[in-house]
Amino acid sequence: MNAIVTEPTAEIDPRELRNALGRFATGVCVVTTIGDEGRPVGMTINSFSSVSLDPPLVLWSIGLETPSRSAFQSHGAFAVNIMGAETKDLTMGFARPSDDKFANVNWSKGHNGVPVLADALVSFECTMEQQVLAGDHEIFIGRVMKMTERDGDPLLFHCGRLALLGAAL
Helix, strand or coil: CCCCCCCCCCCCCHHHHHHHHCCCCEECEEEEEECHHHCEEEEEECCCEEEECCCCEEEEEEECCCCCHHHHHHHCEEEEEECEHHHHHHHHHHHCCCCCCCCCCCEEECHHHCEEECCCCEEEEEEEEEEEEECCEEEEEEEEEEEEECCCCEEEEECCEEEECCCCC
């Protein structure tokens, strides 16, 4: 059987691409690190994926214009905190600009001092393995040094908004 391959005839509209990609439901995470003067830094993401089991590697990406990017580039370690369904308000606090995103947040220092969120379903504490520039983002690949987990339902992101897990099939 022969595959039919056609050349694109038009540029893909970024807004339409974003909408189409939004149809893929993802988990919601808060990534954390240490910034200037030892202050904790964190932001909400949905660009998290496993890379390898041996060695244990994970990745996530950040926009090139994101203000906290330099903290993640320079610290050498980060934590990926997978958020649960009951953490909507906490998670949204890390999605918005704020002078102190960690105010009233229960967290502790993890590997290399990175903040580990007590309310996360899973926390992966990582050492920076590799940084890759790709388009308008930078991909951070980390080696998992420690992980903690607890039971609970995940918080999801679908079609531009937070969502909860539906019935299992």
